[in-house]
Amino acid sequence: MKRSLLKAVLVFVGFLQVSFALDFSGIHGLIQRRLPQHTEYFTFGQLPGSGDRYIIGDTEGITGGITISCTSLSACSRGLYVYLTDFGNVDIWWTGSRLDQLELPPLPVGTPVSGEAIVPFRYHFNTVTFGYTTAFWDFDKWSLLLDWLALRGVNIPLAWIGYEHILIEVYREVGLSDAEIADFMSGPAFLPWNRFGNIQTSWGGDLPMQWVEDQFFLGKQIVGRMAELGMTPVLPAFTGFVPRAFASHFPNASVVNGSQWIPTFDFKRTNDSFLEPFDLMFSAMQKSFLQKQKDAFGNVSHIYTLDQYNENLPFSGNLTYLHDVSSGTFASLRAVDPQAVWMMQGWLFFLQADFWTNDRIESYLSGVEGNDTMIILDLYSENQPQWNRTNNYFGKQWVWCHLHGLGGTMGLEGNLEELTNGPIDALRSPGSSMKGMGSTMEGQEGNELVYDALLDQAWSSEPLDIPDYVDNWTVRRYLDREVPSAAREAWQILSSTVYNNTDPDVPAVMKGILEFRPALTGLYNLTSLIPTMIPYHTNSTLIPEYRYDVLSVARQLLSNRFNDLYLDLVTQFNSSSTSPKDISTRGSRMINLLKDLDRLLYTNENFLFSTWIADALQWAGSNSSYATYLEYNARNQLTLWGPDGEINDYASKQWAGLVGEYYVKRWEMFLDYLVDLKGSGESYNDTVIAQQLLDFGKAWDVERWGNGEDETFGTRGDTLQVASEVLNIWG
Secondary structure, three states, rough: OOHHHHHHHHHHHHHOOOOOOOHHHHHHHHHHOEEEEEHEEEOOOEEOOOOEEEEEEEEOOOOOOOOEEEEOOHHHHHHHHHHHHOOOOOOEOOOOOOOHHOOOOOOOOOEEEEEEEEOEEEEEEEOHHHHHHHHHHHOHHHHHHHHHHHHHHOOOOOOOOHHHHHHHHHHHHOOOOOOHHOOOOOOOOHHHHOOOOOOOOOOOOOOHHHHHHHHHHHHHHHHHHHHOOOOOEEEOOOOOOEEOOOOHHHOOOOOOOOOOOOOOOHHHHHOOOOOOOOOOHHHHHHHHHHHHHHHOOOOOOOEEEEOOOOOOOOHHHOOHHHHHHHHHHHHHOOOOOOEEEEEOOOHHHHOOOOOOOHHHHHHHOOOOOOOOEEEEOOOOOOOOOOOOHHHHHOEEEEEEOOOOHHOOOOOOOHHHHHHHHHHHHHHHHOOOOOOEEEEEOOOOOHHHHHHHHHHOOOOOOOOHHHHHHHHHHHHHHHHOOOHHHHHHHHOOOOOOOOEEEOOOOOOOOOOOHOOOOOOOOOOOOOOOOOOOOOOOOOOOOOOOOOHHHHHHEEEEEEEEHHHHHHHHHHHHHOOOOHHHHHHHHHHHHHHHHHHHHHHOOOHHHHHHHHHHHHHOOOOOOOHHHHHHHHHHHHHHOOOOOOOOOOOOOOOOOOOOOOOHHHHHHHHHHHHHHHHHHHHHHOOHHHHHHHHHHHHHHHHOOOOOOOOOOOOOOOOOOHHHHHHHHHHHOOO
8 A cells, every 4th residue: 555655656746747857877876886785776756846855665566675756866865865864774974884784675664755855955065174174085085975965965065176277277368377376376275265365375385286187187076976966066156366466467457455364374375366346357257267167067057156255354345345346246157157146155244243234244245136146154053143133134045054163173062952943943034035054164073963963954844853863863873783772872961961062152163272282371261263161061971882983072081181181280380389390290191191092093094194194195196295295285284274373273183193293292392391490480481482382383294204104104903992991091
């Protein structure tokens, strides 16, 4: 009877005319990659209508056969995911996949199951994710992530890879020399901020054309895979940022210098030149860029990411000026693509709220006629939403976003209550123009539970039941037949503590003090964009009995313990009765904890600094000078973030090797300095030790792990054994 019901639905669909036929080859390709033993069991069909709907049912006459029908490829992928997770209790993760462990033959569905997205857009990525996480990825790593995105129902992912190749061609076309272009381009680990117009020029050497060409080829692979999986890539456009030499070539062009990005970056490396969009040259360069991009990637999208004032201030706050900038920009897009939709991040409206008053926001947005012509990413919806103070962005389409992961910071944190209730409340609010939900993390580093919950919420009209959701999530993470009750209990504890952060002073992932440049003040209980304040009690030691999660939770516990040791050190140093030996004893405990943390991190491939280095070096082949350049970029982003420590430690990571070879040595230098001060009676001088640590960072950044043969590469030890040992000491 149940199979007959599904058959009746499919027969009915067969008599309906549809405007286009879905090509399911991309989803079959996904099954071949992730479920190679199950390729003959899954059948896909098309449903009439628009939107994103799916129906899952049993295939008549095939034992274990599953039929998934849908209105879009994204809905079919989501339907496949629902079957795999709800019936098969398997899942796919950023770090790997359990999908191939689906039982043979697959379990029957019984009564057909249907689902529908509550918003037309499901978005993923932040422009800076392409620096903090994917900077050096090859296509194998991209392939895993793209399958993850497709199965979770993401349909508009950002696609930046290959941008520089096209941009350089446009620059050359207008007469700029390669030297003038090279003076503008940043290094591979810093390109996102070059794309934003925050920084210019490189350090460590010019951007190699080999990198540009390799990334262009990779970009074609990525965009092609996105399209075949039914996703619409959000492609870049010409923003208006140009090399400084542009003004000398075109003295009559409307070129202005952008504002300084961060005070620690000097004029040479910031204040990017901006060709104003009402200049005819802007339209010509936009036309050239979009046509070259279409020739390279195909006619795969009409959505273009374009951010002109991300952490940059406009040349003028005049309302007419702001209107003319956006009007000219959009006109340049529509002149090439009559269906163009402009996507932009709404981060600027929060970060520079003093400038971006509602009048200025409305003037800027009103330069783009129509409401379906823009998609605004409300980038920080979970903590600093801007949609509510801008009257739903004055009617423009917008996406409820989860920022998180600032700088790729690895602390465990989240607010499941807000991620499940916030989007629903916004969608139901009067006059809502919300059209999507998305993850806009700066770096993808753990905390997958919160990203899963947000993307799953996009397919549920009611807020998810968190305890039930977490329990089901745990079962499929570890396989139903193997998950012990302790793991379920542990994740419930985590979901109600670590992932239940409602403290407005701790709005995002925390950074461990151990990752900061050592100092006596300014580190403890910070509540800045990357805080060190911990918004939950830190004394629970119950953790899941599975290697990755054991390591991840134990890592966080050790980081929290280091904060305690640091606070004790500061208190004792400031006491007149403390001896040099007292400082040395406390310092030894801090160093021992860091070494234990490093030993723990070395047990899992997902926590290796050498993986980041190896990913960078793979692009160099046998070219040793190119390898040196790439390794410097990789090191510098995680450490000094600039040639002279301009954003020191912003992108720090708790990775094996980085902890043991960089953080340990910095803290040893700092502690030796404190011991010497106690012995000499001299006063603490932060400037003196800061310069010593900066000099150490500069020297460390130009070292090499590049031969790939020393003991710093690869894992060592067993996670469960090492975790047990270190938690016995520090737990």
